[in-house]
Amino acid sequence: MPKLTLEEVEHIATLARLGLSGDEKETFREQLSAILDYAEVLNRLDTTGVPPTTSALPLNNVMRPDQVTPSLPTEDALANAPDTDADQFRVRAILE
Amino acid sequence: MPYEPVIGMEVHVELNTASKMFCGCSAEAFGTPPNTHVCPVCLGMPGTLPVINEQAVRYTVMTGLALNCTVQEHNVFARKNYFYPDLPKGYQISQYELPLCQDGYLTIDVGDGHPTEAGQARRVRIRRVHLEEDTGKLTHVDGYSLIDFNRAGVPLMEIVSEADIRSAEEAYAYVTRLRQIVRYLGVSSGDMEKGAMRCEVNLSLRPVGSDEFGTKVEVKNLNSFRSVRNAIAYEIERQTRLLEAGKPVTQVTMGWDEAAGVTREQRSKEEAHDYRYFPEPDLPPLNLEPAWIEAVKGSLPELPDAKRDRFMANYGLSRYDADVLVEDRAVADYFERAVRVAGDTINPKLVANWVTGELFRRMNETATAITSVKIKPEDLVALIRMVKGGTINQPAAKETFGVMWETGRPPQEIVEERGLKQISDAGELAGVVAQVIADNPDPVAQFKAGKETIIRFLIGQVMKATRGKANPQLAEQLLREQLQSNE
Ligand SMILES: [Zn+2]
Numbered sequence: 219m220p221k222l223t224l225e226e227v228e229h230i231a232t233l234a235r236l237g238l239s240g241d242e243k244e245t246f247r248e249q250l251s252a253i254l255d256y257a258e259v260l261n262r263l264d265t266t267g268v269p270p271t272t273s274a275l276p277l278n279n280v281m282r283p284d285q286v287t288p289s290l291p292t293e294d295a296l297a298n299a300p301d302t303d304a305d306q307f308r309v310r311a312i313l314e
Numbered sequence: 315m316p317y318e319p320v321i322g323m324e325v326h327v328e329l330n331t332a333s334k335m336f337c338g339c340s341a342e343a344f345g346t347p348p349n350t351h352v353c354p355v356c357l358g359m360p361g362t363l364p365v366i367n368e369q370a371v372r373y374t375v376m377t378g379l380a381l382n383c384t385v386q387e388h389n390v391f392a393r394k395n396y397f398y399p400d401l402p403k404g405y406q407i408s409q410y411e412l413p414l415c416q417d418g419y420l421t422i423d424v425g426d427g428h429p430t431e432a433g434q435a436r437r438v439r440i441r442r443v444h445l446e447e448d449t450g451k452l453t454h455v456d457g458y459s460l461i462d463f464n465r466a467g468v469p470l471m472e473i474v475s476e477a478d479i480r481s482a483e484e485a486y487a488y489v490t491r492l493r494q495i496v497r498y499l500g501v502s503s504g505d506m507e508k509g510a511m512r513c514e515v516n517l518s519l520r521p522v523g524s525d526e527f528g529t530k531v532e533v534k535n536l537n538s539f540r541s542v543r544n545a546i547a548y549e550i551e552r553q554t555r556l557l558e559a560g561k562p563v564t565q566v567t568m569g570w571d572e573a574a575g576v577t578r579e580q581r582s583k584e585e586a587h588d589y590r591y592f593p594e595p596d597l598p599p600l601n602l603e604p605a606w607i608e609a610v611k612g613s614l615p616e617l618p619d620a621k622r623d624r625f626m627a628n629y630g631l632s633r634y635d636a637d638v639l640v641e642d643r644a645v646a647d648y649f650e651r652a653v654r655v656a657g658d659t660i661n662p663k664l665v666a667n668w669v670t671g672e673l674f675r676r677m678n679e680t681a682t683a684i685t686s687v688k689i690k691p692e693d694l695v696a697l698i699r700m701v702k703g704g705t706i707n708q709p710a711a712k713e714t715f716g717v718m719w720e721t722g723r724p725p726q727e728i729v730e731e732r733g734l735k736q737i738s739d740a741g742e743l744a745g746v747v748a749q750v751i752a753d754n755p756d757p758v759a760q761f762k763a764g765k766e767t768i769i770r771f772l773i774g775q776v777m778k779a780t781r782g783k784a785n786p787q788l789a790e791q792l793l794r795e796q797l798q799s800n801e
Contacts, residue, residue, distance in 0.1 A: 233396075273593070278598045279598070280365060281371065282365045283369070284367050285333060286332050286339070287339070289350065289353050290357075306453070306460035307349075311454065312398075
């Protein structure tokens with residue numbers, strides 16, 4: 219499989235909100251391509267007649283009844299926040 | 315060249331479950347103190363696992379069935395990846411390839427804006443109904459933003475239509491109809507002002523008769539039914555002007571500014587709509603048994619259209635009256651309880667007249683919901699019976715109704731207390747009639763000279779003399795008898 223292009227790496231970095239240097243972009247281009255190559259191995263298997271699955275666990279239909287259970291105290295919920303104000307998480311200005 | 319709008323709608327509906335979609339936090343988010351209904355799951359803390367709320371699945375399937383959809387037996391949740399501070403995990407658990415319900419339709423009535431016989435039924439196809447989780451709420455303050463995660467993880471149902479809508483009126487009919495259905499099903503308050511129902515519109519124009527699609531513009535920030543109608547009307551006009559001037563329509567997201575009555579281009583939230591969906595590995599697949607789906611189908615309440623048809627067939631109501639009565643399920647229930655109490659003694663049409671007339675007038679004047687009305691259906695029936703049986707006349711009935719509205723007391727008591735009983739005894743009324751004739755020589759003379767209409771004035775005098783309690787038919791009869799005999 220051909221290597222990812224530089225543009226593809228930049229696009230992925232943007233989506234992941236990562237600012238990469240030129241060297242890093244090249245490093246990740248190598249590494250991400252290697253991961254894709256590794257996954258490509260799976261394509262060698264003949265899966266004719268095998269239904270697609272989205273889960274490898276022998277589970278399905280795990281549901282819970284609609285019942286309210288206690289929430290966290292607000293102080294605990296906010297304990298790890300870098301900044302708070304008026305019982306809310308405070309972040310840099312977001313423009314809508 | 316005449317253009318026609320091609321409109322599709324995405325409607326998000328907050329389900330009114332007790333708890334959130336994937337954790338046990340209370341789903342009550344509107345007006346609650348910030349960050350009081352949050353836990354490690356809905357805050358997206360590492361190491362936590364979501365568990366599906368069964369009721370949310372049931373509500374979504376109910377809605378899909380009410381919208382004539384096919385319910386998927388094999389369901390998969392997916393991660394929709396994007397970064398925004400109101401989304402604690404960096405992804406939203408949603409559905410992508412395998413939504414719970416697909417391929418349905420909703421019938422809407424569009425006429426002159428009123429649900430009358432003149433209305434035409436149109437089908438808007440439903441592409442999908444799926445289940446996801448809501449995001450937190452952002453408040454923008456000078457220089458920074460605050461986040462409250464009470465709403466994060468509240469079950470959110472998304473209903474996506476095909477681009478079958480052709481006017482602002484149809485879009486309005488579509489969303490009001492959807493709200494009516496979710497309310498009938500009891501799965502959501504459908505309250506747009508409180509954000510329980512949110513709409514997005516996709517709109518493009520094309521030359522009439524063309525099968526092609528024009529450039530699609532997305533319109534957001536529609537916070538009321540009125541803004542849905544107004545924003546679409548505005549956007550149709552804006553795009554028509556562009557096309558007629560030979561300018562291209564650009565593919566943008568617009569926000570509706572209700573105060574200014576215009577749409578404005580929004581700075582795009584995501585530079586790319588590349589959500590990199592993939593199956594949610596934290597949730598095992600959800601396989602709905604056909605028997606379970608059938609059971610849900612069997613539990614659906616009677617829906618508005620069926621109820622309207624039944625009201626027309628069983629109670630002989632007009633289409634208009636039936637439509638008005640079934641608009642709100644609680645009103646329809648109120649009417650039917652009254653009809654049941656009345657049994658064969660009162661024509662259901664008469665009950666409908668009182669409900670859509672006097673009761674609706676009071677409800678509208680005071681913005682009162684039917685659930686807060688103090689008058690019990692059986693008392694309304696008792697009042698109608700008193701009018702029909704001649705115990706009280708119309709003006710006394712209105713007065714009694716007024717007191718019932720204020721106090722919720724039974725009419726018999728009010729009539730007794732206020733002495734509103736109609737005088738239907740000829741002996742009792744004869745003296746009053748004689749007095750009125752004696753006191754009004756001029757009108758009497760006019761009547762005898764052939765001015766037939768003056769009888770109404772004389773009846774009025776009898777009513778006045780009895781403080782409105784005379785039976786008007788009897789008063790007229792006695793007046794005519796006495797006027798003839800003393801000729
Ligand atoms: Zn929670």
